[in-house]
Amino acid sequence: MSEEPGSERVIADRYRLLSPLGEGGMGTVWRARDELLHREVAVKEVRAPAGLPASEVERMYARLEREAWAAARVANRNVVTVYDVASEGGRPWIVMELIRGVSLADQLEAEGTLSPQRAAHIGAEVLAALRAAHSAGVLHRDVKPGNVLMSNDGRVVLTDFGIAMVEGSSALTMTGEVIGSPEFLAPERALGRTPGPESDLWSLGVLLYAAVEGNSPFRQNTPLSTLRAIVDEELPPPHRAGPLAGVIEGLLRKDPAERLSADRAEQDLRLIGAGGTPRADTPPATPYTPT
Structure with a gap:
């Protein structure tokens, strides 16, 4: 994860995290800006609980990637659109359309x-x-x-x-x-x-x-x-x-x-x-x- 002085965190050298939209026990959904396409997006971050065995962490990240894969297969106005799966810090971050x-x-x-x-x-x-x-x-x-x-x-x-x-x-x-x-x-x-x-x-x-x-x-x-x-x-x-x-x-x-x-x-x-x-x-x- 890169960070410039005086700016928000940037994921995969592209998605600038602006503010949290929601937070739960498994992680945070961020409002972010796609610096390449100049549009706001939602970025889903998942945090592995402290002390979780490495095998369980891998399963969690695999499930996160599964979310992107599953949702991307469904083309419908009532399903959130997945744009990208970015990799940062050894884990995936799902980039989706921002629903206001x-x-x-x-x-x-x-x-x-x-x-x-x-x-x-x-x-x-x-x-x-x-x-x-x-x-x-x-x-x-x-x-x-x-x-x-x-x-x-x-x-x-x-x-x-x-x-x-x-x-x-x-x-x-x-x-x-x-x-x-x-x-x-x-x-x-x-x-x-x-x-x-x-x-x-x-x-x-x-x-x-x-x-x-x-x-x-x-x-x-x-x-x-x-x-x-x-x-x-x-x-x-x-x-x-x-x-x-x-x-x-x-x-x-x-x-x-x-x-x-x-x-x-x-x-x-x-x-x-x-x-x-x-x-x-x-x-x-x-x-x-x-x-």
Whole structure:
């Protein structure tokens, strides 16, 4: 990492870090300037926890590179665009388009629950991103409000493919390791079974439930009890979902083969988002083909 007197840090002799956009336990996302193309970008930095064995650090960096690879395979306005993977200090830095706005998680915390119509619009946009990803052989595996960005220009953007699993690639996780946010995991993933696109649809259902109800349906006091509830407990009926209730219940069926299809879910979400009400019939179950 180079640094000039009186200036910000520069990554790979090209990306000048200006200010942090967000920070978590795994690292920081920076607002930066591409000195070559003279545009602002977002740069994702991941910091390995102190004392982490070298093999684990390598796995973390490999997962970071996987994020860039997975997201770059998906061309869709609802998926954050990856520009570059820079190398600095022996680790990768992901360079992405800069989304000006807030996460859905921040919006829910600041403003409270959403109306069914607004939640349906956001859900339809996230589902469009997921369908594009699934068509490219990519599972997101961590769909949650914190990974949905609400852009100031009205775009809804799905980001953070850092734990995405790409069809045909080798697993980067240890046997038995749970990846993703527990309360958004599908039952088949909680049971250690091979996930498919339906697993992302379940997570979208949890996101929609949380958006209108104010809490995720299966959250418990500990991750283990949360996973047990996901597998064993019935869905608490939503009370504020209105016309969105059928879509939520359809996406949150325990058996992935019985889950609402992506086609039908997006059709209903678009209709609700436009102020309509979907028909109440139950669509036939579609075959479940794991990736």
